[in-house]
Amino acid sequence: MDIRVFDSSDDLAAGAAGFLAGLLSEQPTGFGLAGGSTPQATFRRLVDRDVPWTDVTCWLPDERWVPPEDPEANALMARQELVDRVPVRFLAPDTSLEDPRVAAAAYQADLLDEIGDDPGVVMLGVGTDGHTASLFPGTDALRDEHAGYVANWVPQLDVWRLTATIPLLRRARHIVFVVSGEPKAAVLRRVIVDEEPFPAWLVAERANDVTWLIDREAASGLKVANP
Ligand code: 6PG
Numbered sequence: 001m002d003i004r005v006f007d008s009s010d011d012l013a014a015g016a017a018g019f020l021a022g023l024l025s026e027q028p029t030g031f032g033l034a035g036g037s038t039p040q041a042t043f044r045r046l047v048d049r050d051v052p053w054t055d056v057t058c059w060l061p062d063e064r065w066v067p068p069e070d071p072e073a074n075a076l077m078a079r080q081e082l083v084d085r086v087p088v089r090f091l092a093p094d095t096s097l098e099d100p101r102v103a104a105a106a107y108q109a110d111l112l113d114e115i116g117d118d119p120g121v122v123m124l125g126v127g128t129d130g131h132t133a134s135l136f137p138g139t140d141a142l143r144d145e146h147a148g149y150v151a152n153w154v155p156q157l158d159v160w161r162l163t164a165t166i167p168l169l170r171r172a173r174h175i176v177f178v179v180s181g182e183p184k185a186a187v188l189r190r191v192i193v194d195e196e197p198f199p200a201w202l203v204a205e206r207a208n209d210v211t212w213l214i215d216r217e218a219a220s221g222l223k224v225a226n227p
Helices: 009-026 039-046 074-081 100-115 166-170 182-193 199-204
Strands: 002-006 030-032 057-059 062-064 121-124 149-154 159-164 174-179 210-215
Touching (some): 002 009, 009 039, 009 121, 009 174, 009 210, 039 074, 057 100, 062 074, 100 149, 166 199, 174 199, 182 210
Parallel strands (some): 002 210, 174 210
Antiparallel strands (some): 062 159
């Protein structure tokens, strides 16, 4: 398990941008953009990295079921921080549709057309409950062994989410978890050290290649040396 610890959240963002740029430059391909707040600092630094962006197709491992212009939308954040600032192709689910299940199925078809069976490099975050993408503990999407992208009802949030499934994420060439902050320390220890079956572990345990990029605060429950 490749775990790299950085002294601060800024060092983590810079380190993650460099690591992701290296992977994308080695083999330009699909690039799954994590949602939430942690990725923003990394995306801002990726803009200045030397990446063959015209050969890269960005996509979203998950999206909130909100209108495209909603401040909560991962697509909006990705556009503001990265996609509108580099010459990259970007595929986002159509959340203006009526039915999240229709949107998920359409997006799965688009992904298949555009990046085929290879999700490429996938950046993911981890929630304090051990979720990753929008694979939340106890939700139906965790049990879907056939679809690649589904609508997932999340009762703990009382919302629909769209998410890549475990089978799709496990096909990624590289999965790069980027996790920051003391609130994540406890769950990271339970995932990485205790290997408890949180969604983040269910994705990582059988993935092709996994790297954990974490800052010192988030790593405080682990016993690893700094890089
Ligand atoms: C989302 C993300 C989600 C995120 C974690 C961590 O849509 O919110 O895809 O899986 O990565 O919730 O979020 P933070 O980076 O905001 O802590």
